[in-house]
Amino acid sequence: MKVLMIDNYDSFTYNLVHLLQANLGEENVTVVRNDHIIMSEVGAFDKVILSPGPGLAKDSGQLMDVIERYKYTKPIFGVCLGYQAIGESFGAKLINLKKVYHGVATPMELVEDDPLFRGIKSPMMAGRYHSWALEDLPSCLTITAWDENGIAMAFRHRDLPLHGVQFHPESILTPDGPAIIKNWLSL
Structure with a gap:
């Protein structure tokens, strides 16, 4: 792969x-x-992962172009900014949070039977580094995790192989992060 x-x-x-x-x-x-993306070369990969990043998805190079071109044909996993970008590509609204979450771990309630979280007990602790969040997610995106304040923290697309997490599975503050990555790779 x-x-x-x-x-x-x-x-x-x-x-x-x-x-x-x-x-x-x-x-x-x-x-x-x-x-620095050569759009035609993206097709040679089996899966695409969208990293975290500063700022907004619309200002992040060709990020939105990749999603628009490949969201119907390729498994894509978005982390933090990548999650926001996938959500926005389907019409979710990006909001600036009143409370900033940088370098904190908070519990996430896993609310759907999502294979991304296979073998992980709810609630799970997750590392957060964000001041933006998604709301008004369209019905094609199923929310699979919430934080204690009702902020959507993960989704999967109902029909397409698209997943996203607002938190950071790669952070030491997310003990189950390696399992999440392994689960995504097995989908």
Whole structure:
């Protein structure tokens, strides 16, 4: 299996890359910055993962273009900014939170039988580094985890192989993070 990591210029990108490589080997994970994507080459990969990143998805190079072009044909997993980008591509609304979550672990209630969370007990602790969140998710996106304040923290698409998490599975603050990555790779 060949996985493309789209790097949204985030310091956590290579934590995710190392988790992927631990499962697939170094030669099966390719990292490309969001403003250096050759769109036709994305098709050569089996799966795409969208890294966290600063700022907004609309300002993140070709991130939204990749989602629009491949969301109906490729398994895509979005983390933090990547999660927000997938959600926005289907019409979810991005809101700026009153409370900022940077470097904190909070419990997530897993509310759907999502294979992404197979073998993980609810509630699970998850590391958070964000000041934005999604709301008004369309019916095609099933919310699979909530935080204690009712903020959507994960979703899966009802019909397409798309998943996203607002939290950081690659963070030391997310003990079940390696299992989440392994589960996604097995889907």
